[in-house]
Every structure is written in C-alpha cells, then in structure tokens.
Amino acid sequence: MFQTVVMSLNEGFVKSLEIFALTLLGAIPLGLIMSFGSMSSFKPLSGFVRTVVWIFRGSPLMIQLLLIYYAPGMLGYNIWGTGSSGRFAAAMAAFILNYACYFSEIFRGGIESIPRGQKEAGQVLGMTGTQIFFKVTLLQVIKRIVPPMGNEIITLVKDTSLVRVISVYEVMWNGQAFIKSSGLIWPLFFTAVYYLAFNGLLTILFGWLEKKLDYFKV
Amino acid sequence: MALLEVTDLHKNFDQLQVLKGISFSLEKGQTLSIIGPSGGGKTTLLRCLNFLEMPSAGRIAINDDGGSHVLFDGSAGRELKAAQIRENRLHFGLVFQSFNLFPQYTALQNVSLAPRLRAKGKEDRKAQLRAIEEKSVELLRRVGLGDKLDYYPHQLSGGQQQRVAIARALALTPDVLFFDEPTSALDPELTGEVLNVIRQLARENMTMVVVTHEMGFAQAVSDQVLFIDGGVIVEQGPPEQVLGAPTEERTRQFLRGFGKG
Numbered sequence: 298m299f300q301t302v303v304m305s306l307n308e309g310f311v312k313s314l315e316i317f318a319l320t321l322l323g324a325i326p327l328g329l330i331m332s333f334g335s336m337s338s339f340k341p342l343s344g345f346v347r348t349v350v351w352i353f354r355g356s357p358l359m360i361q362l363l364l365i366y367y368a369p370g371m372l373g374y375n376i377w378g379t380g381s382s383g384r385f386a387a388a389m390a391a392f393i394l395n396y397a398c399y400f401s402e403i404f405r406g407g408i409e410s411i412p413r414g415q416k417e418a419g420q421v422l423g424m425t426g427t428q429i430f431f432k433v434t435l436l437q438v439i440k441r442i443v444p445p446m447g448n449e450i451i452t453l454v455k456d457t458s459l460v461r462v463i464s465v466y467e468v469m470w471n472g473q474a475f476i477k478s479s480g481l482i483w484p485l486f487f488t489a490v491y492y493l494a495f496n497g498l499l500t501i502l503f504g505w506l507e508k509k510l511d512y513f514k515v
Numbered sequence: 516m517a518l519l520e521v522t523d524l525h526k527n528f529d530q531l532q533v534l535k536g537i538s539f540s541l542e543k544g545q546t547l548s549i550i551g552p553s554g555g556g557k558t559t560l561l562r563c564l565n566f567l568e569m570p571s572a573g574r575i576a577i578n579d580d581g582g583s584h585v586l587f588d589g590s591a592g593r594e595l596k597a598a599q600i601r602e603n604r605l606h607f608g609l610v611f612q613s614f615n616l617f618p619q620y621t622a623l624q625n626v627s628l629a630p631r632l633r634a635k636g637k638e639d640r641k642a643q644l645r646a647i648e649e650k651s652v653e654l655l656r657r658v659g660l661g662d663k664l665d666y667y668p669h670q671l672s673g674g675q676q677q678r679v680a681i682a683r684a685l686a687l688t689p690d691v692l693f694f695d696e697p698t699s700a701l702d703p704e705l706t707g708e709v710l711n712v713i714r715q716l717a718r719e720n721m722t723m724v725v726v727t728h729e730m731g732f733a734q735a736v737s738d739q740v741l742f743i744d745g746g747v748i749v750e751q752g753p754p755e756q757v758l759g760a761p762t763e764e765r766t767r768q769f770l771r772g773f774g775k776g
Contacts, residue, residue, distance in 0.1 A: 414615035422629035514669040
C-alpha cells in the first residue's frame with residue numbers, strides 16, 4: 298500500500314512542481330515589466346499597475362483561481378474549454394498574475410533602494426541607461442532581493458496546493474483521494490514531507506546564492 | 516581662448532531660482548575653487564555642468580585641441596538628445612562627495628568599466644582592452660593605490676575609496692575634472708590623502724574645478740576662487756584676493772565663519 302501511495306503522491310508532486318516552475322518562468326519577467334510600469338512617471342500607467350497589484354495582493358489567491366476559471370464561462374466566453382488542460386491553464390494564469398504582482402513590488406523596492414549616486418556615477422562616465430541598469434544596478438538589486446524572493450518562492454511551493462479548488466490534481470489532491478478510496482488519512486498528512494523536502498532544498502539554494510553575493514556590500 | 520567658458524548660466528526648479536546667471540572661464544591647466552554657504556548653488560552648478568541637471572538658460576562651451584564645442588546653448592531652444600548629453604559628459608569628469616563607487620567591482624574594475632564599455636564593438640577591441648587595463652593600473656598607482664587593485668570598495672577606507680573615484684574619473688581623460696566637496700564625507704584624518712592627490716593633479720596641470728570648504732587647501736592650490744551665494748557669483752579673483760582680502764561684505768562674513776578674514 299505504501300508504495301501505491303508514494304507512486305500517486307509522486308505523480309501529484311510532479312504536477313505541483315510544474316505549477317511552481319511555470320509560475321516562476323512567467324511571473325519573474327512579468328513582475329519586472331510591472332515594476333517598471335509602477336515606477337513610470339506616466340501617471341495613468343503607474344496608477345493602473347498599482348491598482349492591479351492592489352487587487353491581486355489584496356484578495357485571496359483561492360478566489361482569484363475560482364474567478365479566473367469560472368467567470369469567463371459564466372459570461373459566455375468559455376475560454377478554458379472543459380478538459381484538465383483548461384483547468385491547468387486557468388490555474389497558471391491566476392498564479393502568474395498573482396505572483397507577478399508580489400514580485401513587482403519586491404523588484405520595485407530593490408531598484409528604488411539603490412542610491413541615486415550609483416546611476417549618476419554611471420551617467421557622468423558616459424554610460425547609457427541600459428549599460429547602467431545591466432552593469433551597475435542589476436547585481437546590486439539581485440543581492441538585495443534574494444531574501445524577500447526566497448520567502449515568496451517558498452510560499453509559492455505551498456500555495457500550489459490551492460489549485461485543488463479547480464480540480465487540478467496536484468500532490469495534496471492525490472493524498473486526500475485516499476480518504477475516499479481506501480479510508481486512509483495518513484497519505485494526506487504525508488504530503489507535508491514533500492513540501493518540507495523541496496523547501497529544504499530551496500533554502501539551501503538561497504543560502505548558497507546569498508553567500509555567493511557576499512563578496513560585496515551594498 | 517579659455518578651455519571652459521560658462522556664460523550666464525541659469526537653473527530654476529519650478530519657481531525656485533537656484534542659479535541666477537553664473538559666468539566664468541577657466542584656462543587650461545588651471546584650478547578653480549568654488550566656495551560659499553550650503554544651498555548657495557555650488558553643487559547645482561557642478562550638476563548642471565555635468566548635465567545631471569539640465570540648465571534652464573545660458574551657454575557652456577569647451578575649446579580643446581579638437582576645436583570649439585558648444586555643449587549647451589539655452590538660446591538655441593531645442594532639447595539635447597541623450598546621445599549628445601553622453602558625448603558632452605566625456606569632456607568632464609566628476610568626483611562625488613559620497614564617492615559612489617560601484618560596490619560589486621574591484622578598484623581596478625571600477626576604473627576600467629566605462630572605458631571597457633566604450634571599446635565594445637570596436638575593431639581593435641582586444642588591443643584597446645589591454646591598453647585600458649594598463650592605463651587603469653597606472654591611474655591607480657598615481658593615486659597611491661597600486662597595491663589595492665583587487666580590493667572591493669567596502670574593503671577600502673573612505674580616503675582610499677575617494678582616490679579610486681578620482682582614478683575612475685580620470686580614466687576617460689576628461690578636459691576638466693570637477694570635485695563636489697571631495698573630502699566632506701571623510702574623517703578628518705583621511706582628508707589629507709585625498710587633498711594631496713588633488714594637489715598632485717594641479718601640479719601636473721590638470722584643469723580642475725573644486726567645490727570645497729577647505730579654505731587652506733583652496734588658498735594653496737587654486738589659481739582662481741569663486742565665492743557663490745544666492746545663485747550668483749559674489750566675488751571672484753585670485754585666492755590672495757578672495758580669501759585674503761575680500762572686498763565684498765558677504766564674502767568677509769562667510770570667511771569669518773571659518774576663522775579667517
């Protein structure tokens with residue numbers, strides 16, 4: 298029985314990891330673009346971005362999943378189709394948007410925390426704006442945002458369990474299924490081991506990254 | 516013709532007039548010191564000359580070996596393009612009060628970064644990079660940091676950091692080097708090493724503009740002193756006159772605060 302449970306949980310956890318990886322892949326670039334939007338001196342743009350951030354950070358991710366999956370159909374636009382791939386796509390849309398909002402605020406804070414003198418030093422040396430961003434600012438920003446990003450990414454690992462509400466079969470769904478099918482409760486509790494192990498790995502990774510960037514001070 | 520000619524330079528921030536018509540010229544190889552109370556417009560003047568702020572009106576011109584270049588002309592009525600501003604800045608170097616070294620780069624990398632970026636895409640890039648490396652090492656030796664090439668800024672004292680910043684500003688061989696209160700952020704025992712480097716540059720006939728509160732230094736090193744207050748030049752002339760025997764009451768008042776005059 299143990300083997301059956303582990304096989305099923307493994308399968309579910311692969312789905313969890315897929316959600317995790319795709320969210321990062323989508324939300325990091327989108328968050329960076331949004332952070333530039335929220336820092337724009339063009340008021341309508343920064344106002345729009347900040348409103349979006351407020352909505353996605355201010356309401357539960359679970360509601361966002363439900364709304365993004367069900368609302369289009371209720372309005373007569375069945376964009377997600379019926380199958381499991383549609384549910385998965387809806388889940389990804391909700392996760393990427395939600396996490397891009399959190400990331401954009403971390404990026405904005407990181408970029409704005411770099412002293413203005415750094416940019417000006419680059420400017421008087423005849424560097425272009427792009428050169429200043431990539432050669433001067435970026436690494437300093439990365440160093441500053443490693444701890445808050447670590448927090449957010451570890452939260453993301455656990456948040457993947459929320460996709461259950463629109464029936465995406467991730468590890469916790471599979472664990473819970475054993476209650477009905479075999480009268481077993483321990484597989485559900487056992488899923489925690491998966492989250493713990495993976496987050497342990499991430500903690501080590503972030504610790505390593507922090508150390509790697511320890512050679513300079515900002 | 517003077518190397519640097521600044522004519523009737525104005526700068527407003529909305530309603531606030533910070534510079535109300537500054538004119539001066541600087542001969543090649545000379546050192547000009549700018550003194551005056553805080554908020555009088557000294558730093559704004561340096562920032563305008565380096566295009567960190569755009570002047571509101573006036574004219575800035577450089578006459579170097581390559582001929583006469585008008586860097587800014589307020590009466591021309593068109594805005595400078597980003598590329599033009601970058602070209603303009605190459606005539607000048609600026610050393611900041613707070614050093615502003617790039618923390619993730621070593622002393623040597625701080626000095627060589629901008630020249631390396633300019634060599635990008637050039638045909639003889641490899642040879643250029645070698646020359647840049649050699650020149651950067653040479654510059655750091657000149658400021659007495661030949662043994663600190665691979666140190667990161669946080670491993671250096673304030674005085675050493677400021678000397679790296681001077682080497683960095685010299686790396687692009689500017690026509691004029693500006694200093695914005697280069698020792699104000701330093702502990703008193705560290706100001707000497709930075710002032711010595713500036714003195715040495717003066718002896719080597721580097722053209723310099725130094726905003727400073729070090730009156731003894733200004734007296735010793737400058738060919739010309741400007742006293743700026745309220746956005747105008749109150750008094751200008753050789754240091755013996757402006758610092759030694761000022762004719763304006765405002766200058767005398769200011770210098771009394773430093774135990775002089």
